[in-house]
Amino acid sequence: METSQITGKLILTNxxxxxxxxxxxxxxxxxxxxxxAKHVGKDIMASIKNFFGGELTGYTELLNxxxxxxxERMIVQAKKRGANAVINIRFSTxxxxxxxxxxxVYGTAVKVE
Amino acid sequence: xxDTLGLIIGIVFSIGAVLLVTVGPLYFWYKVGKHFENKxxxxxxxxxxxxxxxxxxxxxxxxxxxQVEAIGMVTGQVVIGSDPFKRKIASxxxxxxxxxxxxxxxxxxxxxxxxxxxxxxxxxxxxxxxxNFRMETMSICGGKSAEPLGIVEVIAYGTAIRYAKS
Numbered sequence: 001m002e003t004s005q006i007t008g009k010l011i012l013t014n015x016x017x018x019x020x021x022x023x024x025x026x027x028x029x030x031x032x033x034x035x036x037a038k039h040v041g042k043d044i045m046a047s048i049k050n051f052f053g054g055e056l057t058g059y060t061e062l063l064n065x066x067x068x069x070x071x072e073r074m075i076v077q078a079k080k081r082g083a084n085a086v087i088n089i090r091f092s093t094x095x096x097x098x099x100x101x102x103x104x105v106y107g108t109a110v111k112v113e
Numbered sequence: 114x115x116d117t118l119g120l121i122i123g124i125v126f127s128i129g130a131v132l133l134v135t136v137g138p139l140y141f142w143y144k145v146g147k148h149f150e151n152k153x154x155x156x157x158x159x160x161x162x163x164x165x166x167x168x169x170x171x172x173x174x175x176x177x178x179x180q181v182e183a184i185g186m187v188t189g190q191v192v193i194g195s196d197p198f199k200r201k202i203a204s205x206x207x208x209x210x211x212x213x214x215x216x217x218x219x220x221x222x223x224x225x226x227x228x229x230x231x232x233x234x235x236x237x238x239x240x241x242x243x244x245n246f247r248m249e250t251m252s253i254c255g256g257k258s259a260e261p262l263g264i265v266e267v268i269a270y271g272t273a274i275r276y277a278k279s
């Protein structure tokens with residue numbers, strides 16, 4: 001699938017196994033986190049848009065970017081350990097400062113066959 | 114007699130002016146917010162009908178009868194704000210406590226939109242179903258100020274499964 005192509009044949013899943021394959025080795029927990037903020041212009045745009053109660057596109061983008069970056073960091077870690085799949089992936093989010101998003105992605109790096 | 118009439122007219126006008134300043138803008142924002150909300154809900158319902166075929170489930174069981182061709186993570190995220198009317202009402206309700214029903218609509222919108230985006234992602238990957246579906250709700254702007262910001266952020270994610278065509 002597309003996801004595994006982007007990540008260089010690394011299988012990502014949030015189930016605790018890889019269907020149709022067998023886990024042969026465990027490499028432990030891998031994690032990636034990122035804190036991102038948008039520039040002031042986007043913040044102002046978001047507060048204006050918040051007057052109409054619609055989608056805040058700037059913040060959706062921010063969330064998307066943070067997720068992608070955190071996942072990439074996790075993938076780099078998993079590859080370093082020689083894994084070809086990351087299972088049991090979880091997303092955890094929190095807010096640290098106003099207009100900033102923190103996303104923490106973690107999972108178990110494994111080798112499947 | 115004319116004095117009392119003038120007094121009554123004065124009182125009525127001043128009450129009217131106060132109402133116009135306080136309730137007027139609220140009513141305006143209520144209408145504006147309602148308009149965009151209804152538009153979005155109509156759009157959501159339309160898309161939900163289109164994507165009814167993609168099953169998503171919070172359980173992690175994969176059909177053992179069929180062979181799995183590929184799997185991959187799919188996500189959908191959305192940030193939804195709320196209009197000043199909702200925020201004002203919410204801050205008023207906050208004083209007395211109780212159910213803040215004005216914030217139920219934005220939450221519903223955000224959740225359904227996030228699920229739809231996740232399904233769209235799954236559709237792009239030609240997946241048959243999404244298993245182990247999870248949802249995370251949070252807030253970028255912490256709502257510690259007196260007036261709640263009412264910004265909802267939702268990430269919906271799961272594992273897309275594509276079965277081999279037999």
